[in-house]
Amino acid sequence: MAAVTRTPRARNKGRLFDGKLLVGIAVVGALLVLSLFVGVYDVFGAEDGDEMFAITRIPRTIALVLAGAAMAMSGLVMQLLTQNRFVEPTTTGTTEWAGLGLLTVMLLVPGASLTTRMVGAVVAAFIGTMVFFLFLRRVTLRSSLIVPIIGIMLGAVVSSVSTFVALQTDMLQNLGVWFAGSFTSVLRGQYxxxxxxxxxxVAVFLIADRFTVAGLGEEISTNVGLNYNRIILVGTGLIAIATGVVTVVVGNLPFLGLIVPNVVSMFRGDDLRSNLPWVCLLGVGIVTVxxxxxxxxIMPFEVPVSLVLGIVGAVVFVLLLLRQRRRG
Incomplete structure (x- = not known):
């Protein structure tokens, strides 16, 4: 696939924790504490302030941690498996497939529980990601730009199907809400x-070395005794679960899985196991900011986090393209 040299830097390989990571944890921790106390509702002055703090602020902050880490990690795994730095769930159509699965469940089972909707989104995301990998196997020219273009095209087709179905069933507004990517509706009992x-x-961390070997390509993986197709299947399943769950609970978080792994790899190389804590931490930090x-x-109103992420991600994506072009 697209040429992405996976050469972990010797000084970072195998080092999970160091002083810089502790500083990063402290900074992100401070942002999360700030998140607990930022909002229109006065949790200190109101009579039910303590209750609202427990119902809204704490769940929202926990959701920031889990969703940010999940999407950043998904991007890292997907970039390894495709050997391309420009792919992540929103540039491969995975998120759009998850949305289509969610829409399908809501049409077939209007009163579906959160768990049922989540299963539908995960199954659709898995199918969509496998379709993406099958397309890649059919493409002979696999430059760094061709791969994400294929994913974006597939995502656009799936998104068009979802929009058409939503229009025909008067669910277009619901579809827009699902893809808004906002933590506003995250409450206790719903997240x-x-x-x-x-x-x-945890699963990604335990099999990180196998993902790293699979990132070297099918031929090398097979030569060292690794079942390449099985690892691709496992990686796809984990990506689908993370993407489906986040899509149902939070919505679309564009470009997060693209930004974070690239920034981390610039400074630490490409070893998945040692980079995973950094990727999760930076993903949480960016989503929180x-x-x-x-x-x-625009207080007292809110701008969906997906809008802010989309602006930041688009700028970073262009910068990465320019950097790739300069490097040839």
Missing amino acids: EMLWIVALVA CDLIGRTV
Whole structure:
């Protein structure tokens, strides 16, 4: 596939924790504490302030951590498996497939529970990601730009189908809400399914070395005794679970999985295991900052975090393209 040299820097390989990571944890922790106390509702002065703090602020902050880490991690795994730095769930159509699965469940089972909707989104995201990988196997020219273009085209087709179905069934407004990518509706009792992505993160960490080997290509993976197709299947399943869960609970978080792994790899190389804590931490930090901006820029109203992320991500995406072009 597209030429992305995976050469972990010797000084970082195998080092999971160091002083810089502790500083990063402290900074992100401060942002999360700030998130707890930013909002229109006065949690200190109101009579039910303590209750609202527990119902809204704490769940929202936990959701920021889980969703940010999940999407950043998904981008990292997907970039390894495709050997391309420009792919992530929103540039491969995975998010659009998850939305189509959610829409399908809502049409077939109007009163579906959160778990049922989540299963539908995960299954559709898995199918869509596998379709993307099958397309890649059919493409002979796999430059760094061709791969994400294929994903974006597939996503556009799926998004068009979802929009058409939503128009025919008067669910277009619901579709827009689902893809808004906002933490406004995250409340106690409605976000707990996000803890599933923590299990996904543990699974990715445990098989990180296999993902790293698979990122070297099918031929090398087979030569060292790795079942390449099985690892692709496992990676696709983990990406689908993380993307489906986040899509149902929060919505679309564009470009997060693109920005974070590229920034981390610039400074630390490409070893998945040692980079995973940094990727999750930076993903949480970026989502939290974007959410704080969205909450304060037009207070008392909120701007969806996906809008802020989309602006930042688009700028970073262009910069990465220019950097890739200079490097040839």
